[in-house]
Amino acid sequence: MASPTQLPGLPPGAADPCVHCGFCLPTCASYRVLASEMDSPRGRIHALRAIEAGELELDATVASHFDTCLGCFACVSACPSGVRYDQLIEATRPKLINAGQRSAWQTSFRQLLLQVLPYPGRLRALLQPLRAYTGTPLQALARRTGLTRLFGPEIEAMERLLPPLAAEAFSDQLPLINPAKAERRGRVALLLGCVQRCFDPSVSTATVKVLQANGFEVVIPQEQGCCGAVSHHQGELELTRQLAADLVRSMNAIEGDLDAVLVAASGCGHTMKAYGELLNGDIQFRAPVLDVQEFLADRGLLETFRTQLQPLPGIVAMHDACHMIHGQGIHSQPRQLLRAIPDIQLREATEAGVCCGSAGIYNLVQYEEAAELGRIKADDLSGTGAAFVASANIGCTLQLRRHLGDCARVQHPMELLAASAGLHPLPGVPQSVSSAEIAGKGENRQATAGPR
Ligand code: SF4
Ligand code: SF4
Incomplete structure (x- = not known):
């Protein structure tokens, strides 16, 4: 029999210190x-x-x-x-996961997601027919009329997160080797992410450009797959271990020196930093896994890069992804990097540490709770008057875009840095849009904030 403080199959002692104080x-x-x-x-x-x-x-x-x-x-x-x-x-x-604890539909829906999301080829095949729908008046009409509700709440939740699909979403554009474009300081590998490369490919492009401009050669193994974060979050350990081992092998196959394996999505980074335990040390990366922000903050931005930076047109509100702030303890580094942008006005959410409701596939399987959390977070962020929200996790980004609508643009900090340096335009922001016009959207946010 288990000791009174040892939960069966659970980490011994993990719950022992709980004194029921309720501070959590x-x-x-x-x-x-x-x-x-x-x-x-x-x-x-x-x-x-x-x-x-x-x-x-x-x-x-x-x-x-x-x-x-x-x-x-x-x-x-x-x-x-x-x-x-x-x-x-x-x-x-x-x-x-055991049968009988979830409905047959919930079990099948989760399995379907796990059969698609970690595989960019499958995801792209499913998304291809939707190119003529996303970002069009038809999509706006379907949402406005509630047509999407006919397919059930889970499918409706998926549709609400679906962004316009750029051509770059359907093939990986970045080459294997992306040479440093300043005095060379090192060589890193970059994870593309399975969901990120399909739904927000601009993040990887901007990340590569910022790294190159700061003296780093960026290697992108073309055959890299999913890190296993989605399945890890669901407790599907066998699939997670298989995906993790494949990713380690693809990164370790890079020839030559490697300073770090970089990640630009906090959910992925959190799981990859746990590979030691997940894989029992059987196989490991030959370079440390780091979020791109902690890497760049540690190495410092080059002076030649800093002198390129121009003010951004509007206030920037920080959104801390849970797997960044609570999972990896990364808080100061994104702020440190963004403060290099001249005259930047950084704002903080009132309840920065509370989840936005994304949480892997949570906003698809627990859609009601997730939607409520999304609305709360959108109100909090839009209350800062921000024209931009800095979000370093693709799940949060999609969730925030859904709930913020036109109130603010949600971009990765690397996209904001790249735009400020004139290296990469902000997606969805026409070059002709004036600074005042974008800033005005932030200031007018409370008139239009709410679910979309
Ligand atoms: S904060 Fe929460 S988990 Fe920690 S001791 Fe108090 S009740 Fe227990
Ligand atoms: S929702 Fe977040 S804060 Fe609440 S118990 Fe789960 S992990 Fe902890």
């Missing part, structure tokens, strides 16, 4: 929208202890309260006692 509750996104103790970290820890003691069964009802958890880890940052809720939920998720 105000930061918890699921508690925020559901207002139920069972949907809070404290309640879930209590449930795990009850399961351990044989007083509670992990049935469909109990499992549903774990499914409402976004895995944002805000509770870990907030806990004064050092409870490792991140370890608890990661160990619990594989147990939620």
Whole structure:
């Protein structure tokens, strides 16, 4: 029998320090929208202890309260006692997959997503017919009339996130070798990401240009696949390990020196930094995995790059992705980099540490809670008066774009830096649009903020 403090199959001692103080509750996104103790970290820890003691069964009802958890880890940052809720939920998720704990439709829908999202080829094949629909008046009409509701709430949630699909979304444009364009300081590999390369390919292009201009050669293995973040978040460990091992092999096949494997999506970076445990040390990257922002902040921007930077037309609000701030402890670096932009006005959200509701596929499978969180975050960010929101995670970016609409442009910090340096235009911002016009959109945001 398990000891009273050891949860079956769970990390020993991870829940022990919990003293039920409740300090984690105000930061918890699921508690925020559901207002139920069972949907809070404290309640879930209590449930795990009850399961351990044989007083509670992990049935469909109990499992549903774990499914409402976004895995944002805000509770870990907030806990004064050092409870490792991140370890608890990661160990619990594989147990939620068992038949009988979710409806047949929910199980099939999750499996479908896991069969498509990690594979850019499959995702592109599915998206191809939608090119004539996304970003057109037809899409606007379908949304306005509620036509998309006919396909069910999950499909409607997917459609609401669907961005206009650029031609670059359907093939990887960046070459294997992207040479340094300033005094050479090193050589790095870059992850393209499976969802990011299809839905926001501009991020990788801008990232490469900023790195090149700062003296780094960027290598992009053409056969690289998914990092496994989507499946990792779902507790699908076998698939995650397979994707992780494949990615390590493709990065390690790069010939020559390598200073780091860089990532421009925080969800991916968080999972890749956990490969040591996931793969039991069997196979590992030959260079450290770093978010591109922590790498560049550490190395410093070149003076030749700094002198290129021009003011941005409008206020920039910071959005901290949960897997960036809580998962990787990265907070100051994006701000440090953006402050290199002359006259930049950086604003902070009031509740910066609370999740936006994206959380992997959470906004597709727990669409109601996710939509509520998206609305709360959009109100918070638009309240800053920002014309731009800096978001370094593709999931957050899609979620914020859905809920902010025209109130502010959501761009990766690398896109903002590249635009400021005149290296890469901001997608969707016509060169002819004046600074005042873009800034005005930020200032008028409260008249139009809301779900779209
Ligand atoms: S997890 Fe931490 S903050 Fe939350 S109730 Fe337990 S001790 Fe308090
Ligand atoms: S991980 Fe996020 S949603 Fe889950 S219990 Fe912690 S704060 Fe709440």
